Amino acid sequence: MSSMTTSPTTNEDVNDSPKAEDLLRILESLDALVYVSDMHSHEMLFINAYGRQRWGAPNGRKCWQVLQDGQSGPCDFCTNPQLLGADGHPPPTIVWEFRNTRDGRWYQCRDQAMQWHDGRMVRVEIATDITERKTLEEALKASNQQTRKLAYRDDLTQLPNRRAFFESYRKQMETLTPDQPLALVLIDLDHFKMVNDVRGHAAGDHVLKVVAELFQAQLKPLDILCRLGGEEFALVLPNTSLPCATALAKRLHEALRSHTMEYAGQPFLVTASLGVAATTCAEADLNDMLKAADRAMYRAKAQGRDQVCSEALSSQNESRPE
Structure with a gap:
């Protein structure tokens, strides 16, 4: 009479940690802009395929040189000062909206500071195109204003x-x-x-x-x-x-x-x-x-x-x- 034995299954076997190339593949496939820039020099260190197709490769340029038009320095609306607390630690993610000066489209941005592999602090931003939503919101706002005007006229x-x-x-x-x-x-x-x-x-x-x-x-x-x-x-x-x-x-x-x-x-x-x-x-x-x-x-x-x-x-x- 023979017996059958099975090897125990470990967490590592079921849920292997993703490799760097897998993470990069995920970032490159996202339908949103993802970029990383140095918090102090503003040099763009990474931009995913979505961003490269619309704004081009960084080639050693600053983030504002890649993403914006008519900028001679850091953007007035840059959130970097808000990304590090008084103790030097990053606060929760900052979420904001703006209209890009190069393509004229609206984006919802999620910004956070983190430590890069070489020890410097970097800004990570994920920007999702919300132009269609903003267009609907503005049309609804105009409609509400017109309705209110008619209601009082x-x-x-x-x-x-x-x-x-x-x-x-x-x-x-x-x-x-x-x-x-x-x-x-x-x-x-x-x-x-x-x-x-x-x-x-x-x-x-x-x-x-x-x-x-x-x-x-x-x-x-x-x-x-x-x-x-x-x-x-x-x-x-x-x-x-x-x-x-x-x-x-x-x-x-x-x-x-x-x-x-x-x-x-x-x-x-x-x-x-x-x-x-x-x-x-x-x-x-x-x-x-x-x-x-x-x-x-x-x-x-x-x-x-x-x-x-x-x-x-x-x-x-x-x-x-x-």
């Missing part, structure tokens, strides 16, 4: 919309000092429904655009004209007292009153009722300001329309005239 008049009005008012409250005045003007076009009913909605849209242009021409850069919706506009006037805001409202009223509208070859006039409210920023609660300006505007309507009425902000809770 009235399509017809291109004025800030109702949402932008509330945001603008809030920003003015944060910007002005408590003792500075803040005014609000509400504007409602008189008998606008009749324009739509008699002349058509296209004529009504034309009127709204012309009104926006007429009013904008009378305003200062810091004045904020918004379309709240329908035929109603609002005007936020930072650092403007009630007399000054009322004077401006009268100029807007006169500019509209004296302008002859024309649509489809037919001339016609449009008027508006304007309500003005103002107080100091410390007391300029938006709800109170809206109520005061609204009361003044409806007083203008109750008195025959086509005029300007104003009201100093009051804590009284008056009902709005119908």
Whole structure:
């Protein structure tokens, strides 16, 4: 009877340590730049096949001479100073992104310092092309900005919309000092429904655009004209007292009153009722300001329309005239 014996399997047999040529083969096959440069002289000591195909062989050159354009010395964005701690030991890998000056493509870089075989400290960088990702990110950012712009813009008049009005008012409250005045003007076009009913909605849209242009021409850069919706506009006037805001409202009223509208070859006039409210920023609660300006505007309507009425902000809770 015979017996069979087997030799024990060791870790070395199962998982032999990779040889230098195997490691080099791995580096040469990577779809990413890998290079090594002297931390002090910046001489490039190694660059893999990916890098050589795009930037050429080092041939004794500095890393910035191989990889960058227009450099007369080390790159301003070089991470070498960050790769060694105060105790001389390397910190964890530094990950950063930049756009290469030679090929114009974006790369995510992973940099680390290590000791070279001859004892000097070297920088090892692995750079992966992320251009497609960056392109998508930038397109998404532009799309988000455009979406936000549209969300705060009235399509017809291109004025800030109702949402932008509330945001603008809030920003003015944060910007002005408590003792500075803040005014609000509400504007409602008189008998606008009749324009739509008699002349058509296209004529009504034309009127709204012309009104926006007429009013904008009378305003200062810091004045904020918004379309709240329908035929109603609002005007936020930072650092403007009630007399000054009322004077401006009268100029807007006169500019509209004296302008002859024309649509489809037919001339016609449009008027508006304007309500003005103002107080100091410390007391300029938006709800109170809206109520005061609204009361003044409806007083203008109750008195025959086509005029300007104003009201100093009051804590009284008056009902709005119908």
